Amino acid sequence: MTILRSISELRDWRRSLGRSDRLGFTPTMGALHDGHLEHLRRLEPLVDLRLCSIYVNPTQFAPEEDHARYPRDLARDAALLEEVGCDALFFPDDRAMYPEGYATWVMVEGLADRFEGEHRPAHFRGVTTIVCKLLNLVRPDVATFGQKDAQQLRLIERMVEDLNLAVEIVPIPIVRDPDGLAMSSRNRYLSEGERSRALSLGRALRAAREVLAGGGSRDEAERVMRQRIDPGVELDYCTIIDRQTFDEPTDRSRELLGIVAARVGATRLIDNMMLTSD
Numbered sequence: 156m157t158i159l160r161s162i163s164e165l166r167d168w169r170r171s172l173g174r175s176d177r178l179g180f181t182p183t184m185g186a187l188h189d190g191h192l193e194h195l196r197r198l199e200p201l202v203d204l205r206l207c208s209i210y211v212n213p214t215q216f217a218p219e220e221d222h223a224r225y226p227r228d229l230a231r232d233a234a235l236l237e238e239v240g241c242d243a244l245f246f247p248d249d250r251a252m253y254p255e256g257y258a259t260w261v262m263v264e265g266l267a268d269r270f271e272g273e274h275r276p277a278h279f280r281g282v283t284t285i286v287c288k289l290l291n292l293v294r295p296d297v298a299t300f301g302q303k304d305a306q307q308l309r310l311i312e313r314m315v316e317d318l319n320l321a322v323e324i325v326p327i328p329i330v331r332d333p334d335g336l337a338m339s340s341r342n343r344y345l346s347e348g349e350r351s352r353a354l355s356l357g358r359a360l361r362a363a364r365e366v367l368a369g370g371g372s373r374d375e376a377e378r379v380m381r382q383r384i385d386p387g388v389e390l391d392y393c394t395i396i397d398r399q400t401f402d403e404p405t406d407r408s409r410e411l412l413g414i415v416a417a418r419v420g421a422t423r424l425i426d427n428m429m430l431t432s433d
């Protein structure tokens with residue numbers, strides 16, 4: 156695997172590819188787990204070459220958030236990427252991505268203000284800006300984004316459409332640990348007790364799905380979902396929305412998505428699940 160540590164190295168590598176080579180791209184913040192590796196596995200049949208980026212983007216973290224202590228382990232991550240046959244790793248630094256005088260931001264209006272955007276102001280401005288920059292630098296044919304970050308995925312799909320970016324976005328389903336916890340680089344912060352409380356997020360989503368499958372109403376499903384959340388968990392939101400619009404479901408909503416965000420001790424976790432499909 157080629158490790159590209161600067162923008163010029165990335166550009167040289169990109170230029171060295173054949174014109175007919177299809178390039179797949181998975182952007183990450185590192186501390187890789189099986190959820191990330193699943194993106195690269197799913198890319199394999201779709202493209203000729205795969206590039207992963209690791210960059211802990213400072214502009215998507217609020218000052219009180221965990222940017223400084225976000226787990227970083229390049230040697231381990233590189234070994235995992237080698238194992239799945241990734242062709243290149245782009246590992247830029249802050250000076251390359253945000254040189255002095257940096258002043259340009261990409262913002263998706265509306266959806267970016269709700270749910271995650273409400274609880275983490277400026278987060279999505281950082282996300283859409285860095286993803287736009289990375290897509291411009293890498294110029295992939297296909298890029299993967301996880302359903303784990305459902306709102307982020309929706310925003311990126313919107314941005315790609317609105318800015319006419321020539322890339323196909325491939326959503327990747329959530330990979331969970333055997334106990335049902337959605338894999339996250341932040342799970343390593345959880346104590347044993349916190350982890351068992353965190354399991355109530357996935358349980359709540361599954362319970363809501365069962366209520367709807369049994370013919371229950373959306374209100375009932377939402378009530379059951381909230382009841383199943385461990386009382387030791389501090390909820391930011393726990394609700395059922397229309398998967399396409401992220402609005403309250405209407406009679407015409409065909410796909411309902413359960414979304415939940417909560418603080419478990421000092422760690423903030425998010426999870427979601429498709430509750431219906433037509």
Ligand code: AMP
Nearest residue numbers: 183184185190300301303304329330338
């Ligand atoms: P991150 O390193 O947290 O920025 O995540 C990089 C990409 O991996 C994003 O597109 C995430 O949505 C995705 N991702 C994170 N966790 C999972 C998971 N458990 N299953 C599948 N994809 C994931």
